[in-house]
Amino acid sequence: MELPLSRAVAPDLEWRASSPSTNSELVRRAAELPDLAVLATDDQTAGRGRLDRVWSAAPGASLAISVVVRLDPGAADPQRLGWLPLLAGVAMTRAVRELGVAGAGLKWPNDVLVDGRKISGVLTELTAHGVVIGAGLNTRMTEEQLPVPTATSLAIEGVADGEADAPLADRALAAYLRALRDLVARWREAPTAGALRPLVEPVLDTLGAAVRVDQPGLAPLRGVAEGLDDDGRLLVRPGGGSSALVAVSAGDVTHLRYE
Ligand code: ATP
Numbered sequence: 001m002e003l004p005l006s007r008a009v010a011p012d013l014e015w016r017a018s019s020p021s022t023n024s025e026l027v028r029r030a031a032e033l034p035d036l037a038v039l040a041t042d043d044q045t046a047g048r049g050r051l052d053r054v055w056s057a058a059p060g061a062s063l064a065i066s067v068v069v070r071l072d073p074g075a076a077d078p079q080r081l082g083w084l085p086l087l088a089g090v091a092m093t094r095a096v097r098e099l100g101v102a103g104a105g106l107k108w109p110n111d112v113l114v115d116g117r118k119i120s121g122v123l124t125e126l127t128a129h130g131v132v133i134g135a136g137l138n139t140r141m142t143e144e145q146l147p148v149p150t151a152t153s154l155a156i157e158g159v160a161d162g163e164a165d166a167p168l169a170d171r172a173l174a175a176y177l178r179a180l181r182d183l184v185a186r187w188r189e190a191p192t193a194g195a196l197r198p199l200v201e202p203v204l205d206t207l208g209a210a211v212r213v214d215q216p217g218l219a220p221l222r223g224v225a226e227g228l229d230d231d232g233r234l235l236v237r238p239g240g241g242s243s244a245l246v247a248v249s250a251g252d253v254t255h256l257r258y259e
Contacts, residue, residue, distance in 0.1 A: 001169065008174070200228065
């Protein structure tokens with residue numbers, strides 16, 4: 001596929017007609033790749049989500065994009081690393097909004113939703129040589145092609161293909177890569193990890209939402225999401241009352257208004 005807009009952002013981007021999993025390939029190759037190397041396809045055949053969940057998509061109707069962020073020795077500060085998945089979600093939220101879907105927002109930690117339906121998911125994997133940031137974005141999927149009823153796509157949200165100056169896949173890929181490169185640069189420059197919070201909070205739909213958090217081995221936690229701590233963890237006020245905030249670092253968060 002011709003990708004003039006995306007190649008202007010990332011000249012050495014590798015495009016595949018098909019790939020089992022762009023993340024798996026970049027995790028394997030992370031040692032030999034330069035910083036911000038990109039691998040993308042519109043036909044990912046064995047996409048992965050968190051916790052061995054499956055990410056599925058019809059050929060030609062979605063993008064799978066993986067980017068390597070090389071880490072300098074000693075730069076793997078866990079507090080700062082915790083913000084990268086969030087920033088990848090912010091980059092995708094910005095891209096989806098730029099394409100015309102004003103209602104796109106981030107669900108903590110890194111799903112992009114439109115009215116409660118997932119248009120993009122991000123999967124970040126740490127290797128010895130860097131972080132691989134993978135994103136799946138539903139581009140041209142029709143209602144019939146959606147793998148789960150809780151999904152949506154750019155096309156379903158009214159973003160037209162073929163009318164603009166470049167194919168939708170190229171416009172979407174370029175918008176995401178531009179936003180991600182900007183945010184990774186800010187991530188590197190930030191004086192403290194906590195200084196990254198203002199980049200995330202404005203697009204984080206989870207803030208102020210009633211949530212249920214399911215964590216392995218623990219009773220479900222219900223409360224109101226009130227903020228992020230310096231590690232990017234979600235701060236939940238149990239019961240929405242006056243009890244102490246609980247910091248959530250992993251687990252499945254459900255926005256209760258969409259249940
Ligand atoms: P959930 O979305 O169920 O809260 P999660 O945030 O952990 O889970 P991921 O690991 O990012 O999700 O993605 C896997 C899940 O996303 C699958 O279990 C399925 O419910 C959903 N899914 C799979 N393919 C798509 C797709 N193309 N678009 C939207 N959602 C999808």
